[in-house]
Amino acid sequence: MSESSLSYVTHHADGPWQTYLSQVDRVVPYLGHLARWVETLKRPKRALIVDVPIELDDGRVAHFEGFRVQHNMSRGPGKGGVRYHPNVTLEEVMALAAWMSIKNAAVNLPYGGAKGGIRVDPKLLSIKELERMTRRYTSEIGIIIGPHQDIPAPDVNTNPQIMAWMMDTYSMNTGTTATGVVTGKPIHLGGSLGRVKATGRGVFVTGREAARRINLDLDGARVAVQGFGNVGAAAAELFAQAGAKIVAIQDHTGTIVNERGIDMAELMPTLTQYGGVGGFKGADKADDEAFWDVKCDILIPAALEGQVTVERAKRTTAKLVLEGANGPTLPAADDILADRGILVVPDVICNAGGVTVSYFEWVQDFSSFFWTEDEINLRLDKIMVGALKRIWDTADKHQITLRTATFAVACERILTAREERGLYP
Secondary structure, eight states: OOGGGOTTSOOOTTSHHHHHHHHHHHHGGGSGGGGGGGGGGGSOSEEEEEEEEEEOTTSOEEEEEEEEEEEEOSSSSEEEEEEEETTOOHHHHHHHHHHHHHHHHHTTOSOEEEEEEEEOOGGGSOHHHHHHHHHHHHHHHTTTOBTTTEEEEEOTTOOHHHHHHHHHHHHHHHTSOOGGGOSSOOGGGTOOTTOTTHHHHHHHHHHHHHHHHTTOOSTTOEEEEEOOSHHHHHHHHHHHHTTOEEEEEEETTEEEEOTTOOOHHHHHHHHHHHSSGGGOSSSEEEOGGGGGGSOOSEEEEOSSTTOBOHHHHHHOOOSEEEOOSSSOBOHHHHHHHHHTTOEEEOHHHHTTHHHHHHHHHHHHHHHTOOOOHHHHHHHHHHHHHHHHHHHHHHHHHHTOOHHHHHHHHHHHHHHHHHHHHOOOO
């Protein structure tokens, strides 16, 4: 049977699941005897679709569609975020879960890949409605999550408060305080220091190492950032501290450009005031599509998947692309970037800082012993640098891109675990 037998997925040529499948196909020649198991990677272990009914504040009953997908759990319990977005689909969640399998294996964390989401625009809900929806969703997926089964975390439009509601709901349903059922929690509920900025920090650390490889001096380097949530903002701040100039930022409120560099200290307070970068007075406003034409050395797509299209890949002036988002580059665009000599540090290693610190949080919850933020950052940096070195060695050995090398390292680990565990029954 082939992947086409997944009849419950709507196939789109540029859809995230097809992007993932094409990435797996490219790595098959480097898997040796493990290639016989590759079909394991082309289908999720478990996909749950749930109805999430809640009573709205005005007394009406609303229904939302929720998902939780566990892609592969050969190496450990599922791990992956939950997103609230009006465009969430089963296909998207499947792809995101699959990328989590690759990401966790690439960094050598003892996890499989999972992901969840609800198709909803959370901005249209009150705080109480958001809480009721979160708690109902948690109860519905409670049959497959748990500290040793599947551990959700924040993703697009979810945050520590939502994780607190999820943890409390699961705990009430199981009759025990299970802090380890989710990560990304508030600090006083078992959350970890350093978690909020961990993904952005990982983008910076891998970007710093990649810049050294291509002899790009960060001091004075021009950086363009798409998406300015936790990931994009944290990465931008760290690059600015290293001497780089943030010359363009785009988020859902607009695009701002300043060739002399956007003052991060001035920008950050205005984010709360305006809900994004669009209202910032210290930069020029630009058309959203013009973002891709801004002269830059480093491009950080940190928004949603599928943003770096063929046309945009042809236009960017970047020397280095750091994928802060999941699946931001379409496969055909990936080829164009490679042909143009533009180095891409792929999402499955570049943005793995978040799940790495989530792993630290999970470990701390089990031991009830917590580390300092300096300890967290030191451990994170060491793991990210070591993982990237292993991937780079693989890329050099086979003369392949960092993305294919990351998949080669990760798929070998996943399929070795699959082979050693065998098939039961």
